[in-house]
Amino acid sequence: MLDSAWLFPVIPAVSFLVILFFGKKLPFKGAEVGIASVGAMFLLACVVAAQWIDKVESAGHGSEKGLAALGHSVVAAAEGAKGGGEVEPIVHGFTWWQNGAAKFVVGTRVDGLVVMMLLVVTTISLLVHIYSTAYMHDDRRYTYYYAALSLFTASMLLLVVSANLLQLLVGWELVGLCSFMLIGHWWEEKENSNAALKAFLTTRTGDVGLMIGIIVCFFAANSFDIAKVNAYALSPGADHGLLLVAAVALMFGIMGKSGQFFLHTWLPDAMAGPTPVSALIHAATMVVAGVYLGARVYPVFFNGFSIGTSTFNMMAIVGAVTILIGAALAFVQHDIKKVLAYSTISQLGYMVMALGVGAWSAALFHLFTHAFFKACLFLGAGSISHSATHHSFDMREMGGLRKKMPVTFWTFMIATLALAGIFPFAGFWSKDEILATAGQGRYDVFVVVGLVGAVMTAAYMTRCVYLTFFGKYRGHHHPHESSPAITVPLVVLAVLSLLAGLLQAAPINVTKFEHWLEPVGGLPELVHPKFDYALATISVALASLAVGAAFFFLFKREESGAFKGLTQRSKVAHAGYTFLEKKYYLDDLYEGVIVAGIKGPIARASYWMNQNVIDGVVNAVGRGTTRAGRFTYGVLDQELVDGAVNDLGRETGSAGGGMTKLQSGQLQRYALLLLASVGLIGLAVYLVNVV
Amino acid sequence: MPINYFLILSAFLFCTGAYGVMARRNSVLVLMSIELMLNAVNLNLVAFSTHLENVSGQVFALFVITIAAAEVGIGLAIVLLIYRNLRSPDLDQVEQLKG
Amino acid sequence: MWAQEVAFWIIAVAMAGAAIGVVRSNNVVHAALFLVVVLAGSAAQYILLLAEFVAWVQVLIYIGAIVVLFLFGVMLTRAPMREEAGKLDNNQRLASGVVALFLFGVLTMFLVDAFHGDEVKFKDSLVQLGSTNNIGNSIFHDYVIPFEVVSMLLLAALVGAVALARRD
Numbered sequence: 001m002l003d004s005a006w007l008f009p010v011i012p013a014v015s016f017l018v019i020l021f022f023g024k025k026l027p028f029k030g031a032e033v034g035i036a037s038v039g040a041m042f043l044l045a046c047v048v049a050a051q052w053i054d055k056v057e058s059a060g061h062g063s064e065k066g067l068a069a070l071g072h073s074v075v076a077a078a079e080g081a082k083g084g085g086e087v088e089p090i091v092h093g094f095t096w097w098q099n100g101a102a103k104f105v106v107g108t109r110v111d112g113l114v115v116m117m118l119l120v121v122t123t124i125s126l127l128v129h130i131y132s133t134a135y136m137h138d139d140r141r142y143t144y145y146y147a148a149l150s151l152f153t154a155s156m157l158l159l160v161v162s163a164n165l166l167q168l169l170v171g172w173e174l175v176g177l178c179s180f181m182l183i184g185h186w187w188e189e190k191e192n193s194n195a196a197l198k199a200f201l202t203t204r205t206g207d208v209g210l211m212i213g214i215i216v217c218f219f220a221a222n223s224f225d226i227a228k229v230n231a232y233a234l235s236p237g238a239d240h241g242l243l244l245v246a247a248v249a250l251m252f253g254i255m256g257k258s259g260q261f262f263l264h265t266w267l268p269d270a271m272a273g274p275t276p277v278s279a280l281i282h283a284a285t286m287v288v289a290g291v292y293l294g295a296r297v298y299p300v301f302f303n304g305f306s307i308g309t310s311t312f313n314m315m316a317i318v319g320a321v322t323i324l325i326g327a328a329l330a331f332v333q334h335d336i337k338k339v340l341a342y343s344t345i346s347q348l349g350y351m352v353m354a355l356g357v358g359a360w361s362a363a364l365f366h367l368f369t370h371a372f373f374k375a376c377l378f379l380g381a382g383s384i385s386h387s388a389t390h391h392s393f394d395m396r397e398m399g400g401l402r403k404k405m406p407v408t409f410w411t412f413m414i415a416t417l418a419l420a421g422i423f424p425f426a427g428f429w430s431k432d433e434i435l436a437t438a439g440q441g442r443y444d445v446f447v448v449v450g451l452v453g454a455v456m457t458a459a460y461m462t463r464c465v466y467l468t469f470f471g472k473y474r475g476h477h478h479p480h481e482s483s484p485a486i487t488v489p490l491v492v493l494a495v496l497s498l499l500a501g502l503l504q505a506a507p508i509n510v511t512k513f514e515h516w517l518e519p520v521g522g523l524p525e526l527v528h529p530k531f532d533y534a535l536a537t538i539s540v541a542l543a544s545l546a547v548g549a550a551f552f553f554l555f556k557r558e559e560s561g562a563f564k565g566l567t568q569r570s571k572v573a574h575a576g577y578t579f580l581e582k583k584y585y586l587d588d589l590y591e592g593v594i595v596a597g598i599k600g601p602i603a604r605a606s607y608w609m610n611q612n613v614i615d616g617v618v619n620a621v622g623r624g625t626t627r628a629g630r631f632t633y634g635v636l637d638q639e640l641v642d643g644a645v646n647d648l649g650r651e652t653g654s655a656g657g658g659m660t661k662l663q664s665g666q667l668q669r670y671a672l673l674l675l676a677s678v679g680l681i682g683l684a685v686y687l688v689n690v691v
Numbered sequence: 692m693p694i695n696y697f698l699i700l701s702a703f704l705f706c707t708g709a710y711g712v713m714a715r716r717n718s719v720l721v722l723m724s725i726e727l728m729l730n731a732v733n734l735n736l737v738a739f740s741t742h743l744e745n746v747s748g749q750v751f752a753l754f755v756i757t758i759a760a761a762e763v764g765i766g767l768a769i770v771l772l773i774y775r776n777l778r779s780p781d782l783d784q785v786e787q788l789k790g
Numbered sequence: 791m792w793a794q795e796v797a798f799w800i801i802a803v804a805m806a807g808a809a810i811g812v813v814r815s816n817n818v819v820h821a822a823l824f825l826v827v828v829l830a831g832s833a834a835q836y837i838l839l840l841a842e843f844v845a846w847v848q849v850l851i852y853i854g855a856i857v858v859l860f861l862f863g864v865m866l867t868r869a870p871m872r873e874e875a876g877k878l879d880n881n882q883r884l885a886s887g888v889v890a891l892f893l894f895g896v897l898t899m900f901l902v903d904a905f906h907g908d909e910v911k912f913k914d915s916l917v918q919l920g921s922t923n924n925i926g927n928s929i930f931h932d933y934v935i936p937f938e939v940v941s942m943l944l945l946a947a948l949v950g951a952v953a954l955a956r957r958d
Contacts (some may be wrong), residue, residue, distance in 0.1 A: 097935050666783060670720075672713045672882060676889045682896045686903070692794055694908045697835065698901045700802045704809050704828070706894040707914035711813035717878050719863045723812055723825050726856065730832050733848075741839040742910050746928045751843050753925070756844075756851050757940050761947035763856050767863040768954035777956075779845055780867040783880050 002090045005161045007044060007106035008118065009171075012037050014155035023143035028133075034131045034146040038153055042122040045115075052115045056516050059087045063490065074082035087519035091163050091227065107163035107266065109226065112517040113295060116364060117160040120371045121285050123496075123661060126155045127489035128280040131379055134485035135276055135386055145185060145274070152178035156285050157579035161291070164224040165214045168293070172210065172257070175286045176203050182281060183273040195272035202266035206256015210293075213249030216242060216272075219302065228524035232675050235576065240303065247304030250293065253313055258290030259345045260352055261322040267345055268329075271337040271393075275382030278337060283344050283378050284371035291351040291367055298360055302524040307358045309342050311442045319353025320449040327456035331463065335393045336381045339464045343419065344374055350434060357446050359437030360526050361504075361514045366434060368513070369500045375468060376415035377491035385407045390480035395464065400473035402531055404480065405486045409469050411494035416465050418497040419545050420458040423536075429501035432536050449533070454539050458546035466551060649670035697738035699765060705731035716781045718770045729759045797838060802937070816878060822860050829853050840912060841920040916921035 004472075015037035023030025093107020129149060136145055155178055159171025184196030218224055220242045221232035232238055253261060259267040270282045281287070294301060294315070304312035326346030333339045347370050354363035381393065388405060389397050402409045418425035421432070431454060438446045473479065481487065504513035514528070704727055711724025715780045733752045741749025770780060804827060811824035829852045837846035918924060929937050 098932060667785060668713055668782060668880060668882065671709075672885060672889055675709050675713065675893055679889065679893045679896050682893075682900065686896065686899060692798070692910050692912075693843060693906075695901055695905050696795075696802070696908050697910070698905060699898055700805065700835075702894060702897040702901060703806055703900055706890045706897070707806075707813055708810040709893060710886050710890035711807050714879050714883045714891065715813065717818060719818060719867060720813075720821055720878060720940050721858065722863070723860060726825065726852075727809055727812060728947040730829060730852075734832055734835060734941070735859075737836050737841045738846055738910070741841065741916055741920075742908065743910075744916065744919060746924055749841050749920060749925055750928050750933055752841075752844050753847060753929070753941055754936065755929050756847055756868050756906045757944065760851055760856060762942050764951045765954070768867075768951040769861060770863060771866055781798055 002048060002055070002110050003092065004447050005048070005090075005114075008041060008091070008108075008161050010212040011041060011149045011159035012157065016150040016154060019150055020145040021142060025332070030143040030146045031129070031133050032200070032395065034150050035126070035133075036123065037150060038126045038129050040158070041153065042126045045118040045122040048110065049119055050113050052110065052379045053516055054086050055520055056112070057248060057521075085458040089227070089520060093163055097402045100574040104166065105164060105225070106167050108161045109163035110161065111198070111520040113292075113364065114160055116368060116517055117292060118157070120368060120530050121153070121156050121160060122141070123200070123282055123591065124371055124375050125149070125156075127375070127379075127492060128508045131279075131486055131489045132274075133274045133384055134483050136274060139274075141185065148178055148181045148185075149277075149280070152182070152281060152286075156289075159289060162226075164226060165217060165229065166224045168226075168606070169210065169214060170251075170297070172289060172293075174205070175281075175289060176207070176257075178201065179203075179270070179286055182277040183270045185274055185277070186272075192601075195266075195269040199266040200272045202263055203256040205415075206252045206254070206263050209252025209256070211250045211253075213246050213251075213253060213313040213320035216246040216249060219298070227522060229297055229658045230299045233297070233303050234522060234524060236408030238303060243300055245304075245306035246312060250297065250300065251318065254290035254294055254352065255318060256290070257293075258287050258348045258352065259322075260290070260318050260349065261325055264322065264326070264345050268341040271335070271341050274387065275337065275378060279375040282341065287348060288367050289346065290357065291315045291348065291363060294352065295353045295360060295364055298355070301355065301521060301522055302358070305356070307356065307511040308524070311445075313356055316353050316443065316446055317358025319349045319351070319356050320446055323353060323449055323453040324349075324456075327453050327460065331456075334395055334632050336395050336398070336464060336468060337378070337393045338461065339383060339395075340374070340377050343377075343457065343460070346457065346604035347374065347419070348454065350431065350450065353450070354434040354437070355445055357434075357438040357524065359434050359529075360523065361517055361528075362433035362437050363431065364418050364517060365504050365513055366427075366430035368503075369497070372500055373415040373418040373425075373427060373497035375417065376411055376490060376497055379486070379490055379493065380408050380412040380415065382480045383490065386480075387482040388477060389475050390477050392475075394468040398468045398473070400469070401469045401476075401479055402469040404473075405482070407481055408491060411487075411490040414460045414471070414494040415497050418501075420452050420461050420549075421539060421546060422458075422543055423540050424501065426497050426499070426501035428536075428540065429505055432532075432539060433504065433529070435535055435539060436532045439532060439535060448483050451539055451542060452502070455542045455546045458543040459550040462547045525539040532538065584646065694738055694742050697734060701731045701734040701738070703731075704728075704734065704789070707772075716783055718773060718780045719767075720780050721782060722766045722770065726759060727761070729755060794838060798835070801831050801834045801838070806837075818864050818878070819861070822857060822864065825860070826853055826857055828855070839910070839920075842917070843920055843922045843925045876906040 015033050019030040019033050023033065026032065034680035058171065090107055091107060091109045092103045096104045100106070129146075131470045132145065132149070132636070136142055139145060152175060155171050155174030157171075159168055159175060162168040162171055173354065176379055180196050180200040183199050185194045187193040187196070214224070217229045221229040223229065226309035233243055255263045267282060267287065273282070301307065301315060305315055307313055326342045326344075326349055330339050330346065347366070351363045351366050351370070354366060356358075368426050384398060384405065385391050385393050385400060387408075388401055414425065418427040431450070435447050437452045438444075438450065459462045460626075504511055511528075518526070699757050708724045708727030708731060711727065712721055715721050715724060736748040736752040736755070738748075740746065740752070772784060773782075774780050807833065808827035810823045812821050812828065815820060815821040829848065833845045833848040833853075836848060838844075
C-alpha cells in the first residue's frame with residue numbers, strides 16, 4: 001500500500017466527478033458516493049499507517065541488531081532506534097511534461113509526516129461526511145455540497161502526498177478554491193459571498209509569497225523536489241541569504257493559509273459557510289496546510305531563520321503575536337463559531353510558534369490533537385444550532401443546554417478541556433511539549449507567551465461553555481438532542497480528544513508519535529525535550545485557575561448582576577472592549593484603504609485618500625495614542641501600520657498628479673517613453689556594473 | 692567570424708524598427724516596423740544557436756516566426772477596425788487612452 | 791573564412807539600407823517591398839549561419855505569407871500610393887530618431903562589452919544541427935508542449951481575426 005499513495009487524491013477526485021454528473025439521480029443524492037469514497041480513503045490511510053509503523057519498527061530493530069553485532073554501545077543502538085534514521089521515505093514519480101532541459105515531475109511521497117496528515121484528513125473528512133447527512137438535510141444544493149466536499153478531500157490529499165513543491169502548490173490552490181466554494185455555499189445572501197471572496201483574496205495575497213518562495217527554492221536547489229530542496233538547505237554550502245528570502249516568502253504563504261497575524265482576518269468571516277465545512281476546512285485540515293508546509297520544507301526555515309542559534313525569528317514572533325491577538329478577540333464574540341474561529345487562529349499560532357522555536361514534532365503533535373478537539377467543538381456548535389436554536393449561533397440565545405443535550409454537552413466539555421490543556425486530555429500533552437521544547441532553547445519569552453495564551457484559552461472557553469450550557473435557556477425554541485448521524489461523530493471525536501495525547505506522553509515513557517513521525521528524510525537536528533514537571537504543573541494550574549475564575553465571574557454575574565455594568569462603568573474596560581470588538585480595526589484598514597483603493601481609478605483613489613484616509617488616519621492615530629498606554633499592540637497597529645499607509649497615500653497622490661501630464665492618450669508617445677526609459681535603465685545598469 | 696557582426700546588425704535592425712514604431716503615422720507601416728524588430732530577435736537567436744551549437748535557439752526562432760504570423764493577422768484586423776471606425780489608418784487619430 | 795565575411799558584409803549593408811527604406815519611404819507599397827529585402831537578407835544570413843531549415847521557413851512564411859498579408863492590408867485601408875514627404879510620419883520624428891540612436895548606442899556598448907573576442911566557428915557538425923531532421927526531433931520531443939501551445943495560439947488568432955474584422 002505504501003507504493004500506491006497515488007490512489008489517495010485519485011479516488012475522491014473520481015467520486016467528485018461521479019457526484020457532479022450522476023449525483024442527483026442517485027437514491028441518496030450523491031452522499032453515499034462521497035461517504036463510500038472517503039470511507040475507503042480512511043481504511044487505506046489506516047493500512048498505510050499500519051505498514052508505515054511496521055516499517056519504522058522493523059527498521060529500528062534492524063539497526064539495533066546491526067549495531068549490536070558491530071559491538072557498539074547500547075547508546076548508539078538506542079539512538080538508532082529512537083531517531084529511526086534508517087527509514088527512507090517512499091517516493092514515486094514520473095515526468096509530467098518536459099520543456100527543453102526543464103523537466104516537471106509529478107509524484108507521491110510517503111513518510112511519517114504524510115502518514116500522520118493522511119490519518120487526520122481522512123478521519124475528520126469521513127466524520128464530517130457522515131455528520132453532514134443530518135446537518136445539511138433538505139439543503140438546496142445538497143448534491144453539490146457533497147461534490148465540493150469530495151473535491152476538497154481530493155485536493156487536500158494531493159497537497160499532502162505531493163513529492164514536489166509545484167504539485168503541492170496545485171493542491172494548495174485547489175483547497176483554496178474548495179474553501180471559496182463552500183464558504184459561499186449559501187451565496188444568495190450577500191454577506192456569505194462577500195466572506196467567500198474575502199477568504200479567497202486574502203489567502204491569495206499570501207499565495208504570492210508562497211509562489212515567490214517556491215521559485216526561490218527552485219533556483220537555489222535547482223529542483224522542485226522537496227527532498228532536494230531540503231537536502232540543499234541542510235548542505236553546508238547553502239546560501240544563507242537565499243534561504244532567508246525563501247523562508248520569508250514562504251512565511252507569507254503560511255500566514256495567508258493558516259490565518260496568522262496580519263492575514264488572519266478572513267478566517268472568522270469564513271464561518272459563514274456550513275458548520276461541518278468550518279470543522280473540516282477551517283479548523284482541522286485546510287488551515288493547517290500552512291503548518292504542514294512549514295514542516296515539509298523545515299530545513300529552509302530552520303537554516304533561513306537560524307532557528308536554534310538565534311533568540312528571535314519571524315516565524316516564532318508571528319506565531320506568538322497570533323496566539324495573543326486571537327485569544328484576546330475570542331473574549332468579545334457573541335457568535336459561538338467566531339469564538340471557535342479565533343481560538344483556531346490562536347492555536348495555529350501555537351503551531352507556527354512551535355515550528356519557529358525548533359519544536360518540529362511538538363508542532364505536528366499539536367496539529368494532530370487540535371484537529372480532533374477543534375473539529376469536535378465545531379461539530380458540537382453545529383449540533384446546538386441544528387437542534388436547539390434554529391440555525392443561530394448567537395450564544396445569547398443559548399444557555400442551559402446541559403440537561404437538554406447531554407451528548408453534545410459532554411463531548412463539548414471533553415473537547416474544551418482538551419483545548420484548555422487540562423491533564424490528561426490531548427491538548428495538555430501537545431501544548432506542554434511545545435512549551436517544554438521552547439524552554440529548552442533560548443526561547444523563554446515564547447514560553448511566557450505560551451503560558452499566557454493557555455490562560456486566555458482556558459478563560460474564553462469557560463465563558464463559551466458557560467454561556468452555552470449553563471444558566472437559563474434564553475432562546476425561543478425547543479431544544480432537543482440531535483440525531484445519531486450528528487452525535488456519533490461527536491462521540492468519536494471526543495474519544496480521540498481524550499486519548500490522542502497518550503501517543504506522546506513523556507512521563508510514562510511513551511514517545512510513539514515522535515518515533516513514527518520523524519523519519520521523513522532530511523531534517524535538521526531536533527531538540528527532544530525532557531518532560532518538564534514544573535512547567536506542566538504551572539500550565540495546568542494556571543489553566544485550572546483561569547477556568548475557575550472565569551466560571552466564578554460568570555456565575556456571579558448571573559446571580560447578582562454585579563459585574564454587568566463593568567464595560568459601562570469603567571472607561572478603560574469600555575475602550576478595550578470596543579477595540580477588541582472592532583478586531584483592532586484591521587478589517588477597516590483592509591476594506592477602507594486597500595479594497596477601496598483598488599476599486600476606483602487611481603486618480604480618484606488618490607483624491608479620495610487625500611480627503612478621507614489621511615484625515616481619518618490622523619484621527620485614528622490620535623485615538624490610538626490615547627489607548628497606546630493600555631494596549632501595546634495598539635501602538636503597533638496605529639502608528640506603524642497606519643503610518644505606513646498614511647505615507648503611501650500621500651506619495652500616491654503626488655505621483656498621480658505628476659503622471660497625468662504624460663497621459664496624452666497617444667500610443668506612440670507611450671512607446672517613445674518606454675523605449676527611452678529602457679535605454680536609460682540599460683545605461684544605468686552598464687554604468688553601475690562597469691564603472 | 693566575430694559573433695558581434697551578427698549581434699550588432701541585429702541591434703541596428705531592432706532600433707530601426709523601434710524608430711518606425713515611434714515615428715510612423717500609418718498603422719500598416721507600424722506593423723511592418725514591428726516585423727523588423729521581431730526579425731532582429733530571430734537573427735540573434737539563430738546566431739547564438741550556431742555559436743553555442745545548441746538547437747534550442749533555432750527552435751525558438753521558428754516559434755517567433757509562427758507568433759509573428761499570428762500577430763500580423765490580428766494586427767491587420769485591428770487596423771481594419773480602426774480604419775472602419777475613423778475612416779483613416781493613422782494612429783495619431785487614436786487617442787481614447789487619454790487619462 | 792574571408793568569403794563568408796565578404797558575403798556577410800554585402801548582405802548586411804543591403805539589409806541595413808532596406809531597413810531604413812522601410813521606415814523612411816514615402817510610399818507604403820515601396821515600404822513593403824523594402825521589408826521583403828530585409829527578410830530575404832535575414833534568410834541569407836541564416837544560410838550563412840548554417841541554419842538551413844529556419845532559412846527556408848523564413849522565406850516561405852515571412853516573404854510568402856506575411857508580406858502578402860501586408861499588401862492586403864495596404865489595399866484594404868486604401869493607403870496612398872504616392873504621398874508628399876513626411877505625410878506618413880507623425881510629429882515626434884526627431885525625438886524618435888534620438889531615442890532610437892541612443893538605444894542603438896547602449897545596445898552596441900553592451901554587446902561589445904560582453905562578446906568581443908567571441909568567434910562563430912563554422913564546422914561540419916553545425917550543418918547537422920540545423921537540419922530539418924534534427925529540428926523536427928527537437929520540436930516534437932523536447933518542445934512538444936510549447937508547440938501545442940503555439941498551435942492553440944494560432945487557432946485563437948484565427949478566430950480572433952475573423953471576429954474582429956467581420957462586419958455585423
